[in-house]
Amino acid sequence: MPQKAQLFIKQHFANSNIAMAKVESDFLQKSYDVIFTDGNKVEFDRKGNWTEVNCKFSVVPQDIIPAPIQKYVATNYAEAKILKIERDRTDFEVKLSNGWELKFDLKFNLIDIDN
Numbered sequence: 001m002p003q004k005a006q007l008f009i010k011q012h013f014a015n016s017n018i019a020m021a022k023v024e025s026d027f028l029q030k031s032y033d034v035i036f037t038d039g040n041k042v043e044f045d046r047k048g049n050w051t052e053v054n055c056k057f058s059v060v061p062q063d064i065i066p067a068p069i070q071k072y073v074a075t076n077y078a079e080a081k082i083l084k085i086e087r088d089r090t091d092f093e094v095k096l097s098n099g100w101e102l103k104f105d106l107k108f109n110l111i112d113i114d115n
Contacts (some may be wrong), residue, residue, distance in 0.1 A: 001032050002048030009034060009042065012061040016040060052086040059097075060085050068108035069094060 001021060009018075016036040024031045030046040043052040053060050059081040062070065069092060073082060077096055084095035091111065092104045103112035 001034075002044065002046070004048030005032055005034075005042075005044040005050075006048075008044070008048070008050055012064060013040070013042070051088065052084070054084045056083065059083060065094075066092065066108060069102075069104060072102070072104075072108075072110065 001023075009016075013036060016038060018034055019037045020033075020035045022033050024033060031051070032044040032048075034042045034044075038058070039056045040058065041052070041054045041056075042050055045051050050064065053064060060083065065082060065085060069082075069085075073080060073094070073096065077098060077100065080096040080098040080100065082094055083097055084093075086093040091106065092108070094102045094104070096102070099115055101112075101114040102110060103114075105111050
């Protein structure tokens with residue numbers, strides 16, 4: 001697993017035990033999945049950058065959520081917690097504890113809402 005991914009886990013999930021870590025590889029891409037004993041999951045790209053953080057029974061560590069997304073959620077969904085965040089080359093997707101899913105472009109403009 002890339003050093004960058006290992007550091008991310010140490011920094012944001014230091015108190016979690018890893019249940020399983022696996023490499024997924026296809027013709028063009030390689031990715032890494034880490035599943036913790038508490039059910040949380042982190043996915044990394046081939047360089048070790050996180051692409052998905054899914055905290056089913058807790059919340060996504062606040063310091064990995066971009067500030068504009070934190071502000072939008074706090075302003076519009078003050079009672080909700082962020083349980084999952086995904087990012088790719090075109091957008092960020094956030095799943096909230098109240099069931100709403102929000103999608104932001106790379107400039108953090110809200111582009112979709114789904115329930």
